[in-house]
Amino acid sequence: MADILRERERQVYRKGQGEALPIDCEKQSAAGSVSQRACVFCGSRVVLYPIADAIHIVHGPIGCASYTWDIRGALSSGPELHRLSFSTDLQEMDVIRGGEKKLYAGLCELIDAHQPKAAFVYGTCIVGVIGDDMDAVCKRVSLEKGIPVLPVHSEGFKGTKKDGYRSACDALLKLVGTGSTEGITPHSINILGDFNLAGETWMIREYYRRMGVEVVSCITGDGRVDEIRRSHGAALNVVQCSGSMTNLAKTMKEKYGIPFIRVSYFGIEDMSKALYDVARHFANKEMMKRTQEMVRTELTRVLPELSEYRRVLTGKRAAIYVGGAFKAFSLVSALRHLGMTTVMVGSQTGNKEDYEQLREICDEGTIIVDDSNPLELSSFLEEKDVDVFIGGVKERPIAYKLGIGFCDHNHERKEALAGFDGMLNFAREVHSSVMSPVWRLTPRKRGSMLEVVK
């Protein structure tokens, strides 16, 4: 453990103790570390996957397609092509002779069979090495079949998830601007960076509908190709999950003059602020009034139950480890709303500004960590005597083994956590896990209690 800290001391920061930020982030994990990070392909795949009327074909050996087959719970109100797993399943001979022919044939077969609105072709590690000209194949099929066929350059070794988001945005940018913007109203937005996990996009869309705002496209939750093609007609881009979508918003600003604002739909403060920011942008009194009324109605509905949870959870300690740091800001404030203290917060891919902002909003003594690993996480959780850990699939069993509650705030959330109802769901989940009687049977906690008695 001492070795870990020595090697990674510039990636772990304790607020109020010793050296100041900046944290040494955005660097490659040391070879041999048990990193919780993923790869470029992973980033591209999760961002584009919710587009439900496109086919998503993974060009590479079978694994990359298998492991990402319908793992994200991004819901669709219509077609469900995105839930199928398509792969060129490259074999040894393809690696030797190149996989272009196979990709071409596969794409043609798929497009003929399913008549999708577009096709995304994901390049994996091996494609980057054997040098298949994916762009040429995509161009040819696009011409022959008359639909956009978009290469996504997501070779795993070319960086982290963040680089994958960028490749995904590059592919999306080839769609944006190719549709007709006829009939789009002045009070119109694109929702960027919500993926309709557990139906969250539907909730957000409904808020905007009640405000009188037209949603031109959601990129990419419950996404449709034709909506994305005309998204350049919207008056405003509203960007959540800024890590994945800021590039797209910036380019749309440069190219089409669409301004963007950053929001978070998580926690009641951030949720309300998001809606007010949109209303304020349109400087429309009626809309602002409708928004105020709606927020009031929603708050009146959820606050009484939330205060019940707050009563029970006050003083409990939380730890957060997520992919992108942006999510962590909202989590810290939502947990505070429940009376809880965040004693550890970290991310796989945060940048300097992210960590600086985290330092500002966290309490003294909070551990802030970049690109952590299970050994470290376990020791932080024990040291801080945490009551609930918020993370993803690989973190869950670590929390449980230590006798700590857990809430999945990643792909595997089962309840919508965005919006006003999402805050209630979040409070319920945290409450039910923290207060579970099973943790009373934790030997570690029994031990510490005995020590107190002594």
Added chain:
Amino acid sequence: MLLRHTSSEVMERSALTINPAKTCQPIGAMYAALGLHNCLPHSHGSQGCCAYHRSTLTRHYKEPVMAATSSFTEGASVFGGQANLLQAITTIFGVYNPDVIAVHTTCLSETIGDDLVQIIAKARSEGKIPEGKHVIHCNTPSYQGSHVTGFASMTKAFVTYFADPQAEKTQAINIVPGWVEPSDMRELKALAKQMGVEVILYPDTSDVMDTPYTGKHDFYPKGGVTVERVQASGGSAATIGLGLSASSPAVEALQSKCAVPGTMLELPIGLQGTDRFIDTLHKLAGVEVPQEITDERGRLLDLISDMHQYVHGKRVALFGDPDQLVALTEFLTLLDMKPLYLVTGTPTPQFEARVRKALGGNTPEAKIKAGAQADMYLLHQWIKNEGVDLLIGNTYGKYIARDEDIPFLRFGFPILDRVGHSYFPSVGYKGAMRLVEKILSLFMDRQDRDALEERFELTM
């Protein structure tokens, strides 16, 4: 209609896998390596591979899964991964301190041509591998075979690196259990113990992937076969390999390296498979089969006879790994059921022959396919053309089961949405009873669900 995009007309495909009934080699190597005590699996490739394998194994077992990665960058993919692996070996022994690092390759490191033997030798000569510690490896190019191949290769690597031809000759029997659950490995050891046979079983993921709740997170859980035991397996009297696809390479390696005679059996899933396992153990170890095992077999037969009328003639579709499918086919046939469609994405040369043998001349109309385009899309199309009464396979079968309204038995890897497989065995007579119970419950629940009120029955 989740799979509304599946048509009943079987589409000719030359270049495409849809809804795969397999995954890639490295995850199998990682699972096998977890069955070695104090071992840290290491993925020599990009970070994503390691993350995906750990996530999938975690979803299947609900356990922390520890593994390291070489964290390939663009530079490594151009100049080779030697520097990354050397750095990784230093980091791992310095920070995580395992007894063994079990390295497997990926499509990326294979394609750029990293020579693992040479890199490990270099690490040793440069003193990067501390005294008494080990680095072992196997090659797992994702563009060949499947996860089963990777499992087989890592198991074989245990033998090539550790099994000692000079080991003291003992009466112990080696068991290479194949890709089964920790519960199965535990059951095989328990059966051998009941028979009074000393066994060396590997890989052994019991007490690794099914650890008790202690309030601590043990980076290396207490289970797994030790290096010393694998070394000693070179002096054992015999080896029993279970599951031809997953275990043959290790058993053959033991035979040629240490002259330990090997017997290959299909997996002991179901009555006949378990009979052969028990009988082989009895013959090789020269021990009697204790009455309690005979009684357990009797209880299984009793259950089958009590319930035979409810399963007779039921049509079954199966997908998954070859060893599991062959063993299940034999057992289902004994239950008088009809395994009609069998699909495995794992390229398996003798697959059809093995299944036909397990069918024993029954269900000659069975459709059997392995390898390229043997995927769940094809299976679904077959089912659409002529339906079945039961579907058996991993969690991904739930889409077909829902769309076609077929009772569904989760079996195989991965199971992402149910628990039980890591705790309750499916091998042995007890495991067979569990399978019969599950299958019966599926049929009975269906009957209760669909029965008209006047035909809704209280008793079976």
